[in-house]
Amino acid sequence: MFLDYIVWNVSPDIFTVPSHIPIIGGFSLRWYGLLFALGFVAGYLIILKIFKKEKVSEKETDVLFTYMFVFTLIGARLGHVFFYEPHYFLAHPLQILEVWHGGLASHGAALGILLGLYIFSKRHHRPYIWTLDRMAIVVPLAGFFIRMGNLMNSEIIGKPTTLPWGFVFKRAFEPQYATGPHHPTQIYEALAYLLIFFFLHWYYWHHTKNLKPGKLFGYFMVLIFSARFLIEFLKEPQEPWEQHLLLDMGQILSIPLILLGIGVLIWSGKQKAQKVF
Template identity: 55%
Template sequence: MSILNYITWNVDPEIFSFGFLSVRWYGLFFALAFVFGQIIISKIYVAEGRTEGDVDLLTLYMIIGTVVGARLGHTLFYDPDYYLSNPLEILMIWKGGLASHGATIGILLALWMFSRKYKFDYMWVLDRIVIVVALGGFFIRMGNLMNSEIFGKPTDLPWGFIFERSMQYSHVPRHPTQLYEGLVALLLFVLLYWLWKKYKSALPRGLLFGIFVTVLFTSRLLIEFLKENQEAFEDELILNMGQLLSIPLILAGLFILFRVWQKPTSVLPGGRLTAANSKK
């Protein structure tokens, strides 16, 4: 017989408020993702001959790409009719609504612009940035947990959570899918950072990015089977929106890993472009 039958979860999403100022756990974890991310990526860049000035520019591009991509991803993938009819609400991020697939697309585009402008090898940048993106994914899912959102279907497993603040689903133990996804992201961070620490510039170009995309979105595809759908229209789909958006990313990751295995290539120290590459 199990010692635990379920875990009651009744955390206030708000840490404290003072007048009009409100500090929430989600916002804190979102900020921590960038703070720890900048510390780690600074260490990586300096170890490979880049400057902290490069990191400051990279962080700026990352923040813009993440926030804009995540918000547009939510509005276009999950509720386009409403937001196209109420375009000003797209700007109201404080009301909630960020999509990880949109953030992924936003980051990829922002880093492509960064690499092109400042003469970095694009894949070198991606190979390093996914280390901290994996850690950021852990923090974001912890924020979702504190918000009692994005949880799973009913379960009789002893670690099922009763999310008392979600009135529609209270009193029924459910899969804590925020924890599942958060732990995958944390383990992925440990793996990627260990590989970089051990091999650094000897890593084949694209290896870390290929591992990240394949593992993260395969886990997302599988964990989605345990989740409640976020929008009503998903109830009519064989696979929900999160799964449909994960499939092309998984295929892209597998293709990159196949290319790495078939013909591994290296990059100049510090991700610098060769003369030939800089013309592309």
């Protein structure tokens, strides 16, 4: 028997310590925070294995992931601030720091990562494209965990649907999401990112004797942001002003990143293949 829809009523909190308990009272551990952290831990372990094969020190790996964490968070927050709600946050600048209240943009995170990896590469005398290729493998896996965190938060919801896997998001902030089934676009995007991770991971390990610089990063940019562009057609606008646009902000921001990926792939095709290890 097929379900007409799925009722999603999962709490975003794993557990909460009551406020009357001394010192730690009022503390909540949320699924989003746990999944965000798991994405970085999983990525770290995978890159650690890759770097050991390439004879890169564990200390350098630790520094790299520190850059990744800091610049991802800063980029994602500032991306949301300036891409989606600039007027509000310019009027309330101190709230920019309140990341625990939500508001992180993946396009901003991408720009933050590009900047962080550039600074890392310069300081550690690594070719920028070398760093981008390696990190391109694990970033989609982090994206998978983050989108599953969005699911647990009942946010970034799709348009209404009659498909049997539509979700009724009982805990969503907007009441219309709690009364009818909507596309679970968080799951669509998470699965797309997971497949991209498997592909890039497979490509790296099967081309260690003839890997062209930029190939992994180019594939990453094209695949990730093409998936994002297409899935956006099924999403509800994140901000009311997007309803009047032919393409929403997520799609507009994806186009130059897709073109960048295509340009990198064209450039990569002209490079000499290198042996990884």
